[in-house]
Amino acid sequence: MFGCLCYASSLQVHITKLHPRARKPIFLGYKSGYKGFTLLDIHSRDIFINRHVIFHEHILPYPSNPDSITSQWEYFSSPPTTSHSPLSDVDHIPPSIIDDPIFESSLPNNDTSSPILHVPTRQSTRTSNTPAYLQDYVCNNIHASLYPITNYVSHNKLSDQHSCFVLSLHSNPDPKSFTEANKFDCWNQAMQAELSALESTGTWKLVDIPEHVKPIGCKWIYRVKYPADGSIERYKARLVAKGYNQIEGLDFFDTFSLVAKMTTVRLVLVLAFIHHWHLHQLNVNNAFLHGDL
Amino acid sequence: MTLPPGVSSPKPNQVCKLMKSLYGLKQASRKWFEKLTSILLQHHFIQAPSDHSLFIKKTASSFTLLVVYVDDIILVGDSLTEFDHIKSILHNSFKIKNLGQLKYFSGLEVAHSKLGISLCHRKYCLDLLSDSGSINFKPVSTPSDPSIKLHHDSSLPYDDIPSYRRLVGILLYLNTTRPDITFITQQISQFLSKPTQTHHQAALRVLRYLNRCPAKGLHFPRSSSLHLQGIYDADWAGCIDTRRSINGQCFFLGDSLISWRTKKQLTVSRSSSEAKYRVLASATCELQWLIYLLRDLHVTCSKLPVLFCDNQSAFHIAVNPVFHERTKHLDIDCHIVREKLHDGILKLLLVSSKEQLTDFFTKPLLPQPFGLLLSKLGLIEIYQPPPCGGLLHNKSEEENLESKQHSLD
Numbered sequence A: 001m002f003g004c005l006c007y008a009s010s011l012q013v014h015i016t017k018l019h020p021r022a023r024k025p026i027f028l029g030y031k032s033g034y035k036g037f038t039l040l041d042i043h044s045r046d047i048f049i050n051r052h053v054i055f056h057e058h059i060l061p062y063p064s065n066p067d068s069i070t071s072q073w074e075y076f077s078s079p080p081t082t083s084h085s086p087l088s089d090v091d092h093i094p095p096s097i098i099d100d101p102i103f104e105s106s107l108p109n110n111d112t113s114s115p116i117l118h119v120p121t122r123q124s125t126r127t128s129n130t131p132a133y134l135q136d137y138v139c140n141n142i143h144a145s146l147y148p149i150t151n152y153v154s155h156n157k158l159s160d161q162h163s164c165f166v167l168s169l170h171s172n173p174d175p176k177s178f179t180e181a182n183k184f185d186c187w188n189q190a191m192q193a194e195l196s197a198l199e200s201t202g203t204w205k206l207v208d209i210p211e212h213v214k215p216i217g218c219k220w221i222y223r224v225k226y227p228a229d230g231s232i233e234r235y236k237a238r239l240v241a242k243g244y245n246q247i248e249g250l251d252f253f254d255t256f257s258l259v260a261k262m263t264t265v266r267l268v269l270v271l272a273f274i275h276h277w278h279l280h281q282l283n284v285n286n287a288f289l290h291g292d293l
Numbered sequence B: 001m002t003l004p005p006g007v008s009s010p011k012p013n014q015v016c017k018l019m020k021s022l023y024g025l026k027q028a029s030r031k032w033f034e035k036l037t038s039i040l041l042q043h044h045f046i047q048a049p050s051d052h053s054l055f056i057k058k059t060a061s062s063f064t065l066l067v068v069y070v071d072d073i074i075l076v077g078d079s080l081t082e083f084d085h086i087k088s089i090l091h092n093s094f095k096i097k098n099l100g101q102l103k104y105f106s107g108l109e110v111a112h113s114k115l116g117i118s119l120c121h122r123k124y125c126l127d128l129l130s131d132s133g134s135i136n137f138k139p140v141s142t143p144s145d146p147s148i149k150l151h152h153d154s155s156l157p158y159d160d161i162p163s164y165r166r167l168v169g170i171l172l173y174l175n176t177t178r179p180d181i182t183f184i185t186q187q188i189s190q191f192l193s194k195p196t197q198t199h200h201q202a203a204l205r206v207l208r209y210l211n212r213c214p215a216k217g218l219h220f221p222r223s224s225s226l227h228l229q230g231i232y233d234a235d236w237a238g239c240i241d242t243r244r245s246i247n248g249q250c251f252f253l254g255d256s257l258i259s260w261r262t263k264k265q266l267t268v269s270r271s272s273s274e275a276k277y278r279v280l281a282s283a284t285c286e287l288q289w290l291i292y293l294l295r296d297l298h299v300t301c302s303k304l305p306v307l308f309c310d311n312q313s314a315f316h317i318a319v320n321p322v323f324h325e326r327t328k329h330l331d332i333d334c335h336i337v338r339e340k341l342h343d344g345i346l347k348l349l350l351v352s353s354k355e356q357l358t359d360f361f362t363k364p365l366l367p368q369p370f371g372l373l374l375s376k377l378g379l380i381e382i383y384q385p386p387p388c389g390g391l392l393h394n395k396s397e398e399e400n401l402e403s404k405q406h407s408l409d
Helices: A066-076 A088-092 A101-105 A160-171 A185-200 A262-274 B028-042 B080-093 B122-131 B161-174 B179-191 B197-212 B272-296 B312-319 B331-343 B367-376 B395-408
Strands: A005-009 A025-030 A037-041 A047-050 A053-056 A204-208 A218-225 A234-241 A278-284 B014-018 B054-058 B063-069 B072-077 B096-101 B108-112 B116-120 B216-221 B228-235 B246-253 B256-264 B306-309 B347-350 B379-381
Touching (some): A005 A037, A005 A047, A262 B063, A262 B072, A262 B216, A262 B246, A262 B256, A278 B080, B028 B063, B063 B080, B072 B080, B179 B197, B179 B246, B216 B256, B256 B272, B272 B331, B312 B331, B367 B379
Parallel strands (some): B306 B347
Antiparallel strands (some): A005 A053, A204 B014, A278 B072, B063 B072, B108 B116, B116 B216, B216 B379
């Protein structure tokens, strides 16, 4: 978190017993090309990079005074070019802030008593204009909606637990495995439906395992089907075989299957049009389940 | 197969012996096609020898075609009662979803109108553009830069090889309705193993071009004759790395473009006539296949099929049964073209270089000739408003445009 207190290890090779073990900086961000964090030392006020850092995200040494925050943001919006050189512009931060009572009081590692400070994020004040060459057009891609919902829905006022709950409802993820799905009734029903469909077509029969035979595996795939309006149409579970364990010559022979050549499709369409034939289209449900082994 | 989770067996150590195929099995698609073929053959369909996914049923009163693309089926024919019969047969064997009139077939959007039929991949193209994040790129007027000839160059290698390959794969599929990107797709697909930044830039330029006209597609006019014509050309030593030539060929049935191809030749040619002669041989084979296909469809051509080229010497090599000093090694190619000519199944004609359409498939073009050839090939964008606010169009064409958009809605 930007501006939070942390302790960076200062362990080096030539160090004596009474040297400090850590420096006390605040976190600034990441620098591309380095594996460490970019940090600003509170006392010496130089910017350096360190990999071994312990963060205290609830302690913000600099108070959330809006004026001082904006001045920091403007300055730090572009990453520093040289890492280990002290920057003269750090003097922008008034020295009084560093001796601020809040900062001093937050120094002890007391997790509960320290106040949580919220840093307001900077928002751009630039007004965005449509490019001149697009003024005569209705462009859906640039402004999808005049009133995007993100401007009106906010989870800020919710408590942490409640917003977690709301977010998990929104995403509604498909379960990844049988153990995950087995906990829900809707998925159990979907699996029962698929199993009964497979049994009614006689897809398999149960036999004792023959010797020296390694059966191939199978797994469930789960998908929630949404129609265009975003509601839930149905829960779909499909059983798939792990075909990658099949051995050629033993479990299968040829796998090549034809599809229509696109030239044929075009030619047929042309002919159908010239001769005023009817053109219809069909789709076979669960086509692959019909093949006989 | 092991027991699926959720199934309990009465005895331990039991497994499922599969009697029917499941999703995920290697042979699933093949077994499905075998099953469908057997059922169709039982019901007096004939599998066309020229394309085995085409099934034909001809009776005294009706004529029906069936084109199969995995689980999507196109039904073409002159009798609706026969359609219902076939649908009920298929519905009893499997379970089918009747999608009515052909509109959307594996990404291909079909728009009907009184004057013609139009195919495009607008949705597929827009999905590609938004997924690759290039929807706001600045549009360009041609897909390839005429000043750059792609080869194995020494610029920085492009790191994200899988995404490059994915993009090329998508462009290859788009080729089914977009002859305008055929050439550049052939070019960038040569560098799949080691793409460099230059190649990636070329691929991005195609996306910028697609951004300009995502709905461009083929247009088949209704009032079209049944005359097969092919045009072929070669860009001699067009590949810088191997000095092989690049084939370009396209075939029309009447005014409708039905087949086209850009391909690098397999061997090096010593002269431009030799290169063109090799294309002639491959164009002959393609033309022969189209003739077979038309014969299977019980369609008779109104005239003898014609192949056009602008190269005099290739024409003479084919027509005159003489081996010149420089054509001694053209043995097999020579024989196939001469044999077909002798049988009288096709005719060769010369065309002037200005009217050569196949520049489109063999070299990168400047915007002006590119646009000219685009309109000659019958590529239009039905979503675009007509030029000059439609004042130049006559009334029938306006109606045509409207009805097309209606049919898409």
